[in-house]
Amino acid sequence: MGLITALLMQLGQMLLVIAVAPGVTGLVRKMKARLQRRIGPSILQPYRDLRRLFGKEVVLPQNTSWLFRMAPYVIFAATWVATSMVPTFETGLLFSWSGDLIAIVAMLGVARFVLALAALDTGTSFGGIGASREVMIASLAEPAMIMITFIVALIAGSTQLTTIAVTMTTAGLRVSLAMALVAMVIVALAENARIPFDNPATHLELTMVHEAMVLEYSGRHLAMIELAGSVRLVLYISLIGCIFFPYGLVVNDTGLLVHAAALAAYFAKLAVACVLLAMLETSIAKMRVFRIPNLLGIALMLGLLGTLLLFVKASM
Amino acid sequence: MSSFLACVAALLATSGLSLILIRRSFATVTIYSFCLVISLALSVLSVLAIGAAPSTIVLPIGLPWLGAHFRIDALAAVFLAIVNIGAAAASLYALGYGRHEHEPGRILPFFPAFLAAMNIVVMAADAYGFLFAWELMSLSSWAMVMAHHRREGTTRAGYVYLLMASFGTFALLLAFGLLAGPGGAFAFDAIQAHPLTPGLAGLVLVLVVIGAGSKAGLVPLHVWLPLAHPAAPSHVSALMSGVMTKVAIYAFIRITFDLMGTPAWWWSLPALLLGGITAVMGVLYALMESDLKRVLAYSTIENIGIIFAALGLSMAFKAAGMGDAAALALTAALFHAFNHMLFKSALFFGAGTVIEATGEQDMENLGGLIHRMPYSSAAFLAACLAIAALPPFNGFASEWLVFQDILVSPHLPQMGLRMLVPAVGVLLALSAALAAACFARAFGITYLGRPRTAAADNAVEADRWSVSAMIVCAVLCLLAGIFPGVVIDRLQPAAVLLVAGQMPPQMHIAWLSIVPISASQSSYNGLLMFGFLVLSATLTAGVIHRVSSRAVRHAPFWDCGYPGAGPVAQYSAASLSQPIRRVFGTIVFYAHEEIDMPAPGDIRPAKLRRFISDPIWDYLYAPIARVVGAVTSAMNVLQFLTIRRYLGFVFITLVVLLVVLTIWG
Numbered sequence: 001m002g003l004i005t006a007l008l009m010q011l012g013q014m015l016l017v018i019a020v021a022p023g024v025t026g027l028v029r030k031m032k033a034r035l036q037r038r039i040g041p042s043i044l045q046p047y048r049d050l051r052r053l054f055g056k057e058v059v060l061p062q063n064t065s066w067l068f069r070m071a072p073y074v075i076f077a078a079t080w081v082a083t084s085m086v087p088t089f090e091t092g093l094l095f096s097w098s099g100d101l102i103a104i105v106a107m108l109g110v111a112r113f114v115l116a117l118a119a120l121d122t123g124t125s126f127g128g129i130g131a132s133r134e135v136m137i138a139s140l141a142e143p144a145m146i147m148i149t150f151i152v153a154l155i156a157g158s159t160q161l162t163t164i165a166v167t168m169t170t171a172g173l174r175v176s177l178a179m180a181l182v183a184m185v186i187v188a189l190a191e192n193a194r195i196p197f198d199n200p201a202t203h204l205e206l207t208m209v210h211e212a213m214v215l216e217y218s219g220r221h222l223a224m225i226e227l228a229g230s231v232r233l234v235l236y237i238s239l240i241g242c243i244f245f246p247y248g249l250v251v252n253d254t255g256l257l258v259h260a261a262a263l264a265a266y267f268a269k270l271a272v273a274c275v276l277l278a279m280l281e282t283s284i285a286k287m288r289v290f291r292i293p294n295l296l297g298i299a300l301m302l303g304l305l306g307t308l309l310l311f312v313k314a315s316m
Numbered sequence: 317m318s319s320f321l322a323c324v325a326a327l328l329a330t331s332g333l334s335l336i337l338i339r340r341s342f343a344t345v346t347i348y349s350f351c352l353v354i355s356l357a358l359s360v361l362s363v364l365a366i367g368a369a370p371s372t373i374v375l376p377i378g379l380p381w382l383g384a385h386f387r388i389d390a391l392a393a394v395f396l397a398i399v400n401i402g403a404a405a406a407s408l409y410a411l412g413y414g415r416h417e418h419e420p421g422r423i424l425p426f427f428p429a430f431l432a433a434m435n436i437v438v439m440a441a442d443a444y445g446f447l448f449a450w451e452l453m454s455l456s457s458w459a460m461v462m463a464h465h466r467r468e469g470t471t472r473a474g475y476v477y478l479l480m481a482s483f484g485t486f487a488l489l490l491a492f493g494l495l496a497g498p499g500g501a502f503a504f505d506a507i508q509a510h511p512l513t514p515g516l517a518g519l520v521l522v523l524v525v526i527g528a529g530s531k532a533g534l535v536p537l538h539v540w541l542p543l544a545h546p547a548a549p550s551h552v553s554a555l556m557s558g559v560m561t562k563v564a565i566y567a568f569i570r571i572t573f574d575l576m577g578t579p580a581w582w583w584s585l586p587a588l589l590l591g592g593i594t595a596v597m598g599v600l601y602a603l604m605e606s607d608l609k610r611v612l613a614y615s616t617i618e619n620i621g622i623i624f625a626a627l628g629l630s631m632a633f634k635a636a637g638m639g640d641a642a643a644l645a646l647t648a649a650l651f652h653a654f655n656h657m658l659f660k661s662a663l664f665f666g667a668g669t670v671i672e673a674t675g676e677q678d679m680e681n682l683g684g685l686i687h688r689m690p691y692s693s694a695a696f697l698a699a700c701l702a703i704a705a706l707p708p709f710n711g712f713a714s715e716w717l718v719f720q721d722i723l724v725s726p727h728l729p730q731m732g733l734r735m736l737v738p739a740v741g742v743l744l745a746l747s748a749a750l751a752a753a754c755f756a757r758a759f760g761i762t763y764l765g766r767p768r769t770a771a772a773d774n775a776v777e778a779d780r781w782s783v784s785a786m787i788v789c790a791v792l793c794l795l796a797g798i799f800p801g802v803v804i805d806r807l808q809p810a811a812v813l814l815v816a817g818q819m820p821p822q823m824h825i826a827w828l829s830i831v832p833i834s835a836s837q838s839s840y841n842g843l844l845m846f847g848f849l850v851l852s853a854t855l856t857a858g859v860i861h862r863v864s865s866r867a868v869r870h871a872p873f874w875d876c877g878y879p880g881a882g883p884v885a886q887y888s889a890a891s892l893s894q895p896i897r898r899v900f901g902t903i904v905f906y907a908h909e910e911i912d913m914p915a916p917g918d919i920r921p922a923k924l925r926r927f928i929s930d931p932i933w934d935y936l937y938a939p940i941a942r943v944v945g946a947v948t949s950a951m952n953v954l955q956f957l958t959i960r961r962y963l964g965f966v967f968i969t970l971v972v973l974l975v976v977l978t979i980w981g
Contacts (some may be wrong), residue, residue, distance in 0.1 A: 012920040014683075054860070054863065054864035055864065055865050056632075056865060056867075056870065057865055057867030057869055058865075058867065058868045058869070059870075059871050060869070060870050060871070061870075061871065061872065061873035061874075062870055062871065062872055062873070063684070063687075063765075063766055063873075064687045065687055065764070066686075067682070067686065067697075067764070071852075071887055073854075073860075074849075075854045076852075076853070076856055077848075077849050077850075077852040077853035077856060078849060080852050080856075081845065081848045081849055081852055084848070087348055089524055091622075095844060095848070097829065097835070097839050098829065098839075098840070098841035098845060098848075099707070099840055099841065099844075099845055100708060100838050100839070100840060102646075102709055102716055102719055103712075103716070103840055103845065104708055106705065106712055106716075107707060107845075109704075109705075109706055109749075109752060110701070110706045110707065112752075113701070113704060113752055113756055115704055116756045116760065117697075117756060117760055117764060118760060119757075120760030120761070120764045120887070120892075121686075121764040121765065122765070122797065122873055122883075123683070123684070123764070123766035123873070123883065123886050124767035124873050124874070124875075124885075124886065125881070125885055125886065125887060127872070127885065127887070128886060128887020128891065129521035131756065131760065131887070131892065132887060132892045132893070132894065132895055133895055135753035135756055135757070135892075135895075135896070136753070136895035136896050136899060138749060138752065139746070139749045139750050139752075139753050139896060139900075140750070140899075141749075142745065142752075143742060143745035143746045143748075143749050144751035146719065146745035146748075147741070147745065149719075150719075150722070150723065150741060150962070153723050153838075154726060155722060157837065158836060158837045158838060159720070159723065159837070160836070160837070160839070161836060163600075163836060163837075175856045196657050198569050213873060215872065216873055218630075219865065219867075220860050220864045220865065221863075223860075223861065223864070224435050224856070253598065256840070267823070268408060272515070289895070290641065290895070290898060291897075293899045300742070304739070307738040307741065308735065308738050310726065311726050311734045311735065311737065311738050312726070312734065312735070314726035314727065314734065316645055316864060
């Protein structure tokens with residue numbers, strides 16, 4: 001019975017993430033539009049877009065290989081598997097111990113690696129420019145994320161997200177955690193191709209990163225990639241939520257009311273994150289490509305400083 | 317023990333046999349099949365020997381008063397397994413690849429001798445046998461590097477390799493001299509019995525880092541590696557990169573962990589520092605390079621850096637008396653050595669098939685091979701994923717262990733180490749991310765996109781032996797990534813032997829997870845990761861194909877309204893790494909660009925030139941070469957003198973030596 005419930009909870013969370021993800025993207029767009037004094041499309045628009053894309057035919061560029069056709073599914077699967085290990089509203093998921101925070105980062109790395117290859121498979125300059133910039137961003141964002149993992153893991157004494165979330169509820173305020181939070185926000189913006197790193201709404205050659213890589217995708221393939229992008233946004237919000245604001249997470253409780261409250265808290269976190277993201281994106285401009293490394297370098301340095309602080313502190 | 321020696325003798329006999337068969341058409345097949353069978357036998361024997369009690373034998377050959385000591389303990393058995401699995405894969409590959417060799421006589425006698433030499437280095441238990449085999453290993457591999465001696469650059473590669481190899485052996489010779497002490501106790505058990513003073517230990521450490529590090533490719537002693545490894549035929553490159561560097565790591569572990577006795581904490585500094593720097597420098601070099609085999613050679617340097625950093629951690633923990641943490645780091649290092657042997661072999665095999673199919677090894681002239689070489693490209697892709705440390709492959713499992721061990725290091729007692737370890741952590745994290753960029757580039761430019769030359773357009777799939785060797789390596793990469801616990805458990809006897817600690821047994825853990833310290837701290841399950849990934853990908857694909865439109869149309873790609881952009885308009889290897897070159901290369905390699913843009917109306921073509929300089933060559937090796945050159949030309953006057961003057965010199969030298977001896981004694 002316990003196993004079946006746990007399995008259902010795990011499956012439920014995985015499905016919840018997919019169900020919520022387009023809505024989160026829609027909410028961000030809506031909030032951005034409102035902040036720019038536009039009415040903007042409905043929050044449900046991403047769902048409609050997905051439905052329409054699923055119904056359309058796929059236009060495959062000539063000369064692409066099996067890799068191009070398989071990539072969308074692998075990208076989606078890797079992102080989804082990574083998300084399934086992040087506690088959304090309940091900790092102690094059945095499969096959360098199959099991978100820790102480092103494995104989650106690496107799973108997202110798989111998605112990015114495959115996407116970069118798919119972009120190169122088209123044999124166009126667009127694919128190349130996107131892949132080239134993406135690997136540059138990743139080469140700094142990934143180490144920064146590993147350093148954040150170190151900070152969090154050193155405080156919690158574990159890299160398992162469940163343990164981290166439980167420890168963080170009582171961890172209190174720390175300088176290194178604040179550094180980790182700032183670094184994490186920078187990394188999350190970079191990984192989700194948001195302003196100031198990339199503009200999700202652009203189709204201008206000089207500014208594209210993520211959009212350039214997926215330029216040749218269409219129909220159901222594009223739908224999978226869009227969905228994976230939305231899921232990744234939810235993943236990072238959940239990650240920041242469960243590490244830095246683990247309030248309202250269910251820990252070892254089976255009460256229905258507790259679960260409902262936790263779910264409500266999770267939705268509240270998502271909504272707040274969407275509003276903050278929209279405000280950030282409206283208030284700052286996109287950076288030039290070669291200024292991106294500076295910002296990511298700051299994230300990396302913050303991560304290193306936070307880790308050093310903890311290493312030094314261990315002696316006292 | 318005797319079965320091991322019999323196999324090695326059989327390898328040497330095969331080498332002799334090749335001299336007889338050299339003119340026969342079946343020589344290649346015969347020699348490589350012999351090597352394959354013997355290496356397979358040795359692999360099985362050595363895997364079985366890992367858990368067994370150490371066995372020793374003394375043969376009455378070599379120095380008369382010393383004899384030849386051989387000893388196989390857990391550490392030697394682990395490295396024998398690495399050496400011989402790699403050797404078996406290379407022999408299998410060579411069964412097909414070797415047939416394309418124009419002058420097989422330049423390879424065949426040396427190949428079995430090289431395998432035998434590497435085996436003897438690992439089995440030897442006295443300094444004489446060790447150094448003899450070490451030199452045999454260097455020379456036989458040098459001979460194979462020189463196999464294509466008429467090709468441009470090969471002679472220079474061979475020259476630099478020979479210089480660095482002799483220099484390294486010289487350093488090891490001095491190290492063993494210091495270890496043996498004035499009594500001349502050259503057997504390893506006698507060396508272990510007599511402890512070193514801290515000053516001598518420091519000197520031995522420096523010499524070992526030079527000797528073993530230069531063979532392994534530690535920065536700044538790596539200069540020969542990216543020249544020599546690519547110059548050899550590809551199966552030999554795979555052996556040199558995947559296996560011979562591991563023998564060098566064995567030498568480092570054997571001397572520092574075993575022969576030198578109880579470590580002090582500062583012994584870990586060179587390995588940690590140089591390891592971290594080597595990891596990042598190696599992969600940055602690789603990203604600046606467009607020759608496929610040189611990219612692979614530089615990435616070997618990166619992986620050697622990771623292994624050395626893990627060894628440094630292990631040494632620090634051992635000195636601090638934290639046996640289990642030291643065992644974790646040592647396991648990570650050995651596991652990564654094993655993994656690197658697998659994926660680097662597969663990658664060099666892949667480079668060999670590409671060169672065979674197209675005659676090109678510059679990535680800028682390749683592209684689109686995935687359509688023409690479907691099987692080898694799939695194996696190459698798997699190896700790329702593995703070396704980029706992406707789950708569920710084996711590279712991730714071993715790097716994950718290294719990161720877990722860094723998280724234990726705040727418990728180290730020395731403040732200096734605690735400050736250093738996070739910095740090494742950043743370097744390792746950077747190198748892992750850059751490796752992903754490097755191999756997305758290597759695979760993307762070589763195998764994907766549109767063919768950039770006619771040669772790449774007309775490529776055909778390699779023969780079935782070559783392809784099967786690649787697939788075997790790729791599958792082993794995946795298996796070691798899905799079941800890392802199996803490999804980790806096999807490595808524990810070596811950890812118990814060297815650092816007196818061990819990781820918890822992994823095979824009994826539910827669902828085959830791996831747990832480095834305790835389940836509440838961290839666990840990773842490659843099997844579930846792989847299962848989830850495959851399951852969710854197929855499930856999604858199935859659902860999507862059921863509910864959505866299945867229509868597919870092939871069309872030209874979007875050309876922005878400028879049709880006819882040829883394959884040249886694609887991103888190239890150089891342009892793909894341009895952002896990374898601007899971010900990292902400007903600091904490390906003084907990379908800069910010169911743009912010559914003609915004025916409007918001028919019909920000159922515009923030009924963009926890249927400049928990259930290698931700081932280590934410019935500031936370390938070039939000055940040494942200049943000094944040596946100046947000294948030798950100054951001494952040139954001594955060359956053509958009369959015999960009387962030479963006799964005079966002999967007399968003066970003798971007098972000086974005697975005076976020195978009188979004062980010294």
